[in-house]
Amino acid sequence: MSLLTRARDLPGAAEPGRSATRTPRMRPWTPYAFLAPYLTLFAVFMLLPIAFGGWTSLHEWDINLPAKPFVGLQNYADLFDPASVDGARFWTAMRATGIFTVASVPLLIVLPLLVALLMNGRFRGRNLYRAVYFAPYVLGVAVVGLVWRFLLDGNIGLVNHYLGLDVQWTTDVPAAWVALVGVTVWWTLGLNSVIFLAGLQDIPRELHEAAMVDGASAWHRFRAVTLPGLRPVTVFVVNATILASANMFGQSYLITGGAPADQTKTAIYLIAETGLRQFDMGTASAMSFVLAGCLMVVSALVFGAFRERSKP
Amino acid sequence: MSTSLSRRSFLGLSGAVGLTAALTACGGGTKIGAGSSAPASAAPTFSGGEYTGPKVTLDYWNGFTGGDGPHMRAMLEAFNKEFAGRIEVRNVTRRWEDLYPAMPTAIAAGKGPDVAVIHNDWVGTFAARRTLLPLDDVVSALSLSESDFIPAVWNAGVYQGKRYSVPLDVHSLGDYWNRSHLEKIGLSEAPADRAGYEDALAQLKKAGIAHPFWMPNKWPAHLMFMSLLWQHGGELYSDDGTRALWGSEPGVRALSWMVGQIDKGFSPAQVAQDSQYAAFKNDKVSFTWDGIWQINDLKTNARSLQWGLGPIPNIGGSAAVWSSSHNFVMTSQAGKDPHKVQAAKFFVDHMGRLSTEWARAGMIPARNSARQDPSVADLPQIRLAADLDAFHFLPPLPGVGDVQSKALELAVAKAVLKQASPSEALKEGVATADKLLAENKRKYGQ
Numbered sequence: 001m002s003l004l005t006r007a008r009d010l011p012g013a014a015e016p017g018r019s020a021t022r023t024p025r026m027r028p029w030t031p032y033a034f035l036a037p038y039l040t041l042f043a044v045f046m047l048l049p050i051a052f053g054g055w056t057s058l059h060e061w062d063i064n065l066p067a068k069p070f071v072g073l074q075n076y077a078d079l080f081d082p083a084s085v086d087g088a089r090f091w092t093a094m095r096a097t098g099i100f101t102v103a104s105v106p107l108l109i110v111l112p113l114l115v116a117l118l119m120n121g122r123f124r125g126r127n128l129y130r131a132v133y134f135a136p137y138v139l140g141v142a143v144v145g146l147v148w149r150f151l152l153d154g155n156i157g158l159v160n161h162y163l164g165l166d167v168q169w170t171t172d173v174p175a176a177w178v179a180l181v182g183v184t185v186w187w188t189l190g191l192n193s194v195i196f197l198a199g200l201q202d203i204p205r206e207l208h209e210a211a212m213v214d215g216a217s218a219w220h221r222f223r224a225v226t227l228p229g230l231r232p233v234t235v236f237v238v239n240a241t242i243l244a245s246a247n248m249f250g251q252s253y254l255i256t257g258g259a260p261a262d263q264t265k266t267a268i269y270l271i272a273e274t275g276l277r278q279f280d281m282g283t284a285s286a287m288s289f290v291l292a293g294c295l296m297v298v299s300a301l302v303f304g305a306f307r308e309r310s311k312p
Numbered sequence: 313m314s315t316s317l318s319r320r321s322f323l324g325l326s327g328a329v330g331l332t333a334a335l336t337a338c339g340g341g342t343k344i345g346a347g348s349s350a351p352a353s354a355a356p357t358f359s360g361g362e363y364t365g366p367k368v369t370l371d372y373w374n375g376f377t378g379g380d381g382p383h384m385r386a387m388l389e390a391f392n393k394e395f396a397g398r399i400e401v402r403n404v405t406r407r408w409e410d411l412y413p414a415m416p417t418a419i420a421a422g423k424g425p426d427v428a429v430i431h432n433d434w435v436g437t438f439a440a441r442r443t444l445l446p447l448d449d450v451v452s453a454l455s456l457s458e459s460d461f462i463p464a465v466w467n468a469g470v471y472q473g474k475r476y477s478v479p480l481d482v483h484s485l486g487d488y489w490n491r492s493h494l495e496k497i498g499l500s501e502a503p504a505d506r507a508g509y510e511d512a513l514a515q516l517k518k519a520g521i522a523h524p525f526w527m528p529n530k531w532p533a534h535l536m537f538m539s540l541l542w543q544h545g546g547e548l549y550s551d552d553g554t555r556a557l558w559g560s561e562p563g564v565r566a567l568s569w570m571v572g573q574i575d576k577g578f579s580p581a582q583v584a585q586d587s588q589y590a591a592f593k594n595d596k597v598s599f600t601w602d603g604i605w606q607i608n609d610l611k612t613n614a615r616s617l618q619w620g621l622g623p624i625p626n627i628g629g630s631a632a633v634w635s636s637s638h639n640f641v642m643t644s645q646a647g648k649d650p651h652k653v654q655a656a657k658f659f660v661d662h663m664g665r666l667s668t669e670w671a672r673a674g675m676i677p678a679r680n681s682a683r684q685d686p687s688v689a690d691l692p693q694i695r696l697a698a699d700l701d702a703f704h705f706l707p708p709l710p711g712v713g714d715v716q717s718k719a720l721e722l723a724v725a726k727a728v729l730k731q732a733s734p735s736e737a738l739k740e741g742v743a744t745a746d747k748l749l750a751e752n753k754r755k756y757g758q
Contacts, residue, residue: 062755064416064441085718085747153584155526156591171529171582171729257530257585260729261722277413278714279441 145254199233379608540566543628
């Protein structure tokens, strides 16, 4: 339909009077009718829950207690009050989320890019290597968590045993962060590699050939051709990786259990615990909104950073 | 590209929010059992005897995932066979830590249990949350009375003057030892007093056991701490439930003893979750304190290990050990159907009578009369019940579980991981606990 419309819009493509009778003009509600199924789903499963979550966050909302008194912004005020129990716990968890994100995202960008560059070459067994790097990603977090929890155990784990180390990977910081980031990189590196690989294969060969003719070295070609060609893909990968890292929950739940004390308990972990274990949905919703707000700011900053760089 | 990306990231962001919000939505219609017209009143009072109504199906939830599970399933099979065509009990077993958060929400949605087994310290919380229905008539039909029970177990079932549970058993921490390790130093079982215990640890170390007694920072560290607190003469909470008392002098001494095991080299530092028990099963540990529910696990999964079990040693001066109790309860979900109420009460009555059989699952029968039954006298856990005064329970305060996990367990973990001294960790924990107790007081309107 869009092709037809566009053809009509071309100057001289059709006579204005005739086209109106032959192909009736689109009714004003037609696009909305096509959008309706999606909009309905979006409204029911996104907008309504968000609004309901916002409403919940303004109440002392305990699932099972009949009274759910309205408390206004008290839940939010509590989060920003360092003397309150939830406030102190929440910012410790936000700090944990921040540490994990800052430590994992650069590795989850750079390593997959290197892997993708290697996989983009031509050599025997290339597909096997691609599968090997992607394989861990198909495992569920429960499998990954349980396996690594026992491998990394400081006293009876195989990692310390074979490396001859005495490091408490699951009960001490920063070792626990090294463990959590390491496991996450091992586990999810394949996905970003595949996306980068697709991006690399989209860069026209002619650009590389032209650069070679101009005498550009491999490093120069990487900087002047590969990186700019990957920019749109990189924006996506950086943003998606930041969000995925900021939503980390399963690894610390299963591998460290939040240990030592609560230092590796991430924000999502705490939100789930507050809402689903302690039934305090009001506070959990308020926490979710604060976390979501922070992530929106981070996302905006990432877009800003990439736009600036694109300016010559 | 960038617009579609920002939409995508927006969706990603709202996903986090939406998840929580969607889950809250499940709790939307949560007035079940909370209204003044309790539907249970439709059912006639239970006075014993068999269930005579039309056929009903009861959903039954419990957390018997360990060595106790097969015994419970066998008991249920027998029940279903005996009462086929009248009552069908559908069993759902999930881990306790998953069962408790799921239960109230599932009941609110009408997809939870009609009857369940919960621990005594949860009875107050769930009764206050209107998740449970009273069982006074079942107790009188069973002719149960306080004199046949450990008072703390009996009293935990009462909330605001009504009885909500029927005790099934008592279980506690015990001291497991590795027989072959102890033989090296000429002992056949673990010493029962402080001097003997510490001496044995020193000798075991000399005999080549690098770390004879691993100190966990998580479960069951807080159970060890509470036992030691009571042994030193301390208390957990004030009677009115407004103040945490575990930061007192006895608490500091209890926690210092735990940390001392690491300082003396009897335990490695920073032991990870479940490591101490795994190491015990792997013949690396001489002593470990764990629940008596591990008996069947050791029997089935550590067949080559030679082990013994006794009461935990008296470190603090007076014998005391953390204990808990499994209790049958009927939920507000069953209350929607008078026939279910009757059938559920009949089920609880029937199962409650089988406590000597249940003892074979590794538990101690809650009833004095059942415990003294000759058929259970030889079971390894029964000797732990020689001194009933040693059994100490969490008080049945509504919301006490939150206080324990947010304050007490964290304080113990911090001290054992050497992030704070015992007194600092406890002081910080008590400050948190007092705030939570005040919140609970207001929330549950005691």
